[in-house]
Amino acid sequence: MLMETAALPSANRFGLIVAAVSAATLGAAFIAQYGFGLQPCELCLWQRWPYAVAILLGLGAALLPRRRAPLLGLAALSFAIGGGIAIFHVGVEQHWWQGLASCSGAPTPNSIEALRTQLMTAPVTRCDEPAFRFLGLTMAGWNVLWSALLAVTTAFAARRALARDAA
Numbered sequence: 001m002l003m004e005t006a007a008l009p010s011a012n013r014f015g016l017i018v019a020a021v022s023a024a025t026l027g028a029a030f031i032a033q034y035g036f037g038l039q040p041c042e043l044c045l046w047q048r049w050p051y052a053v054a055i056l057l058g059l060g061a062a063l064l065p066r067r068r069a070p071l072l073g074l075a076a077l078s079f080a081i082g083g084g085i086a087i088f089h090v091g092v093e094q095h096w097w098q099g100l101a102s103c104s105g106a107p108t109p110n111s112i113e114a115l116r117t118q119l120m121t122a123p124v125t126r127c128d129e130p131a132f133r134f135l136g137l138t139m140a141g142w143n144v145l146w147s148a149l150l151a152v153t154t155a156f157a158a159r160r161a162l163a164r165d166a167a
Helices: 011-035 042-063 065-093 112-121 139-166
Strands: none
Touching: 011 042, 011 065, 011 139, 042 065, 042 139, 065 139
8 A cells, every 4th residue: 555544634634634735735826926926827727726626625524524535535536637737737838739728828809909908907928938947847847746646645535534434
């Protein structure tokens, strides 16, 4: 077995941990955006949604003991989906494939006035141009690793909760 289940906290406490870690991860993204001026692209914003969902699922797992195993399982799935979005984003950054039309930074206004407004109010943030790298990985690359770790750990906690509920 990859992880000793005794090393995991109780399922109720683990639900709170899932919520807290997800909130901290979102907090880090907001600090990068508002504290350090790293403007998120469309895919960056998409990667935030699974963490918001995991906050709700983690709180639900902590507050609803009879539903904790499925809620933790859904939280693990949410982290896995976030990791999938991050993998897609890394592929766009590495130019392995093309990103979304909204990621190109190309304005798509329907009038001259709309073009002027868009150019004056919104910075153009492209999904294929990383704003930050640390130890050779972009924020999306780090999110792949972080999401995978959270998905696996939360899946083990869900399995443990399911085994306890069946006993």
